Amino acid sequence: MDDARKTPGEIVGDTRTARITAEEALAMHAEGRPGKLEIRLTKPLITARDLSLAYSPGVAEPCLHIHRDKKLAYDYTAKGNFVAVVSNGTAVLGLGNLGALASKPVMEGKAALFKRFADVDSIDLCVDTEDVDAFVNSVRYLGPSFGGINLEDIKAPECFVIEQRLRELMDIPVFHDDQHGTAIVAAAGLINAIHLTGRDIKTTKLVINGAGAASIACAELVKAMGMRPENVLLCDTKGVIWRGRTEGMNQWKSAHAVETPARTLSQALDGADVFFGLSVKGALTPDMVRAMAPKPIIFAMANPDPEITPDEARSARPDAIVATGRSDYPNQVNNVLGFPFIFRGALDVRASTINDAMKIAAAEALAMLAREDVPEEVAGAGAGKSLRFGPEYIIPNAFDPRLISRVSPAVAKAAMESGVARKPLADLHRYARDLANRLDATVGALEAIAESVRNNPKRVVFAEGEEEKVIRAAIAFLNAGYGTPVLVGREDRINAITAALGIPLPAGIEIQNARVSDSNVRYAEFLYKRKQRDGFLFRDCQRLVNQDRNVFAACMVACGDADAIVTGSTRSYSVAMEGISMAIDPVPGRSVFGLSIVVSRRAGTVLVADTAIHERPNAETLAAIARGSAAAARRLGLEPRVAFLSFSTFGDPKGSIPGSIRDAVKLLAERGADFEFDGEMAADVALDPALRAALYPFCRLTGPANVLIMPGLHAAHVLTKAVPKLTSSQVIGPLLTGLTHSAQIVPMQAGVNQILDVACLAAHAAATK
Numbered sequence: 165m166d167d168a169r170k171t172p173g174e175i176v177g178d179t180r181t182a183r184i185t186a187e188e189a190l191a192m193h194a195e196g197r198p199g200k201l202e203i204r205l206t207k208p209l210i211t212a213r214d215l216s217l218a219y220s221p222g223v224a225e226p227c228l229h230i231h232r233d234k235k236l237a238y239d240y241t242a243k244g245n246f247v248a249v250v251s252n253g254t255a256v257l258g259l260g261n262l263g264a265l266a267s268k269p270v271m272e273g274k275a276a277l278f279k280r281f282a283d284v285d286s287i288d289l290c291v292d293t294e295d296v297d298a299f300v301n302s303v304r305y306l307g308p309s310f311g312g313i314n315l316e317d318i319k320a321p322e323c324f325v326i327e328q329r330l331r332e333l334m335d336i337p338v339f340h341d342d343q344h345g346t347a348i349v350a351a352a353g354l355i356n357a358i359h360l361t362g363r364d365i366k367t368t369k370l371v372i373n374g375a376g377a378a379s380i381a382c383a384e385l386v387k388a389m390g391m392r393p394e395n396v397l398l399c400d401t402k403g404v405i406w407r408g409r410t411e412g413m414n415q416w417k418s419a420h421a422v423e424t425p426a427r428t429l430s431q432a433l434d435g436a437d438v439f440f441g442l443s444v445k446g447a448l449t450p451d452m453v454r455a456m457a458p459k460p461i462i463f464a465m466a467n468p469d470p471e472i473t474p475d476e477a478r479s480a481r482p483d484a485i486v487a488t489g490r491s492d493y494p495n496q497v498n499n500v501l502g503f504p505f506i507f508r509g510a511l512d513v514r515a516s517t518i519n520d521a522m523k524i525a526a527a528e529a530l531a532m533l534a535r536e537d538v539p540e541e542v543a544g545a546g547a548g549k550s551l552r553f554g555p556e557y558i559i560p561n562a563f564d565p566r567l568i569s570r571v572s573p574a575v576a577k578a579a580m581e582s583g584v585a586r587k588p589l590a591d592l593h594r595y596a597r598d599l600a601n602r603l604d605a606t607v608g609a610l611e612a613i614a615e616s617v618r619n620n621p622k623r624v625v626f627a628e629g630e631e632e633k634v635i636r637a638a639i640a641f642l643n644a645g646y647g648t649p650v651l652v653g654r655e656d657r658i659n660a661i662t663a664a665l666g667i668p669l670p671a672g673i674e675i676q677n678a679r680v681s682d683s684n685v686r687y688a689e690f691l692y693k694r695k696q697r698d699g700f701l702f703r704d705c706q707r708l709v710n711q712d713r714n715v716f717a718a719c720m721v722a723c724g725d726a727d728a729i730v731t732g733s734t735r736s737y738s739v740a741m742e743g744i745s746m747a748i749d750p751v752p753g754r755s756v757f758g759l760s761i762v763v764s765r766r767a768g769t770v771l772v773a774d775t776a777i778h779e780r781p782n783a784e785t786l787a788a789i790a791r792g793s794a795a796a797a798r799r800l801g802l803e804p805r806v807a808f809l810s811f812s813t814f815g816d817p818k819g820s821i822p823g824s825i826r827d828a829v830k831l832l833a834e835r836g837a838d839f840e841f842d843g844e845m846a847a848d849v850a851l852d853p854a855l856r857a858a859l860y861p862f863c864r865l866t867g868p869a870n871v872l873i874m875p876g877l878h879a880a881h882v883l884t885k886a887v888p889k890l891t892s893s894q895v896i897g898p899l900l901t902g903l904t905h906s907a908q909i910v911p912m913q914a915g916v917n918q919i920l921d922v923a924c925l926a927a928h929a930a931a932t933k
């Protein structure tokens with residue numbers, strides 16, 4: 165208990181690794197609106213009509229309907245997405261019995277994690293009693309408000325009785341997170357640690373320090389997964405729980421008592437394979453670790469400070485796999501990886517309970533996710549050093565955006581298969597996609613495109629095939645079912661990179677070494693035919709094909725050996741463009757331009773052009789860009805409403821640039837266009853129909869503009885570079901538009917996901933040209 169009581173300014177937790185001070189933690193909680201939660205409205209309450217609908221008299225209607233049919237509560241209220249986080253504060257983290265009020269920061273935190281990671285709304289209910297009956301009674305009648313109950317930080321053995329009784333009394337899932345959430349996440353880590361150390365669960369020997377809520381649940385789950393009861397030893401404050409012991413026992417401990425001569429934790433750990441710490445700070449000593457079997461597995465999960473620090477454990481045993489409950493060490497085995505996603509899945513199928521099948525499904529989904537390549541945004545969220553499956557990465561990071569779309573569908577599926585889903589889902593793949601979109605709007609915008617690419621896969625050449633990011637994007641491209649990635653590069657280099665990454669190069673990826681390719685002569689001849697009157701000798705063309713990967717890749721596409729090219733992550737835009745232009749031309753009569761896709765939760769998907777080529781487009785070019793953008797919008801499934809943007813709106817204020825924009829609008833009107841367009845107008849006017857209706861009722865756009873034609877490259881760059889920094893919106897592109905073949909240049913330093921998204925869009929463009 166010593167360091168919860170630190171004064172501001174002192175470091176919280178272990179001084180060698182903690183990145184925050186007590187002062188910072190307190191300031192964060194006190195700053196602005198105190199605490200971490202607020203409630204937001206989901207319906208407008210602005211006008212008298214809104215009030216009549218939401219409150220009296222309108223609210224009477226849903227009340228009467230629910231009175232007739234209880235199920236309708238899920239349709240007319242927040243119940244189906246609402247979880248209560250309930251505690252009496254008797255086992256707050258590993259800090260002990262701090263009471264209900266002092267548990268509130270943790271409970272608000274759990275509610276915040278529900279929202280952040282799984283979009284589950286929740287509220288903390290801190291119940292000020294240690295009496296089991298009083299506690300059960302104060303919770304059991306709250307069922308109508310909630311879709312589920314998450315019990316938290318209630319000490320053993322009372323927690324077992326409370327959970328059991330509430331499960332019997334309530335018709336919604338009741339889940340004690342410290343028991344089952346912890347057991348699920350620890351089991352996931354254990355599956356992977358056992359795999360990495362070449363063990364068999366049937367012969368693995370586990371010692372659990374602690375015999376409370378988390379420990380008993382862990383013991384039960386690992387036994388359900390195949391660990392032998394005689395190989396699981398529990399210890400508590402009185403030492404080993406051996407068969408025949410009477411002191412400090414209860415029925416839950418007795419159920420796990422074992423015939424053993426060991427009486428102390430130290431004796432129990434002699435030769436043990438695995439240690440689970442669910443007790444208190446510092447309970448495990450380096451000497452105890454030294455006595456464990458080779459390649460010991462040590463999960464020191466007490467919070468906020470583990471039973472042993474990873475540094476101490478590893479200096480005692482460099483061959484150990486070490487995990488803790490904290491986010492500032494590698495391998496965070498913490499129930500944050502479980503409860504948000506488990507409830508998400510349970511709520512979405514309206515499960516009546518969370519059963520063992522759902523728990524095991526969650527553990528397996530977590531374990532398998534850790535074995536996949538790790539997205540870069542996870543590293544960006546401060547996940548730690550080693551993000552490749554191995555001793556320092558046995559469990560996904562809490563910021564891994566794939567958790568929701570992997571764990572929740574696994575839970576939902578298990579609920580359906582085990583017969584506890586009251587509202588089964590028809591399409592689990594769609595559900596997984598919707599979940600990914602729920603937290604990231606870009607996913608939804610790209611998903612329709614991705615689906616169409618999966619139905620019509622393409623060969624995409626990745627010109628910078630010796631770059632680690634590009635190789636990872638190509639592997640992801642193949643795994644996503646988008647088609648065949650072709651890496652331009654030397655096989656030995658590419659293999660060395662994948663070996664270092666620890667990801668074998670999948671069979672479906674092709675490698676083309678430009679220097680020794682059988683197609684070189686054909687490509688050089690093709691190039692020579694195009695360039696012989698532009699001062700190029702045959703040997704110049706040969707050299708270009710052999711040495712310039714962009715030229716080689718562009719020739720592949722132009723000669724029909726591939727459908728699209730992606731490049732640009734290592735060279736400047738103009739260099740990449742030059743290479744592509746050697747082999748690929750603009751569509752006759754069309755303008756080549758850059759199209760960026762802004763994906764925003766608030767405004768949906770908005771296309772912006774030209775964001776790459778024309779510094780000061782004239783009226784003719786602007787009109788061509790508008791036509792090309794409208795066509796691109798249709799290919800992306802949007803019905804175009806094109807706004808020509810300027811600093812002025814319909815002549816006010818006056819200036820020279822709006823003149824060319826007005827001419828472009830006139831050109832389109834004269835020549836005819838099969839899409840809505842208008843301008844010039846300011847960006848707020850373009851995006852806000854209410855503003856237009858009030859001030860410019862004659863404007864021809866029938867809704868918010870979804871294609872913005874920029875007056876010049878200056879403004880376009882300012883917009884597309886500022887938006888992702890100032891808002892939560894994302895910008896994809898610029899995508900090259902108007903070429904005879906699909907070719908895309910990613911921004912320099914683009915990350916794996918960005919390269920993958922652009923490759924998918926390049927494949928889509930190849931299919932829809």
Ligand SMILES: NC(=O)C1=CN([C@@H]2O[C@H](COP(=O)(O)OP(=O)(O)OC[C@H]3O[C@@H](n4cnc5c(N)ncnc54)[C@H](OP(=O)(O)O)[C@@H]3O)[C@@H](O)[C@H]2O)C=CC1
Binds near residue numbers: 401
């Ligand atoms: N990483 C994670 O996700 C999670 C971690 N935890 C951590 O696990 C710990 C226990 O939580 P929880 O199970 O909810 O609490 P409980 O109060 O239910 O259980 C605590 C257990 O720890 C035992 N214990 C206390 N001190 C020692 C000691 N020095 N040596 C051996 N055993 C000891 C107690 O023994 P006795 O029975 O003799 O009193 C009791 O069995 C906490 O540190 C908590 O932070 C919990 C949930 C999730």
Ligand SMILES: CC(=O)C(=O)O
Binds near residue numbers: 256500
């Ligand atoms: C993580 C958690 O729930 C605990 O330590 O109690």
Ligand SMILES: [Mg+2]
Binds near residue numbers: 316341342
């Ligand atoms: Mg807890």
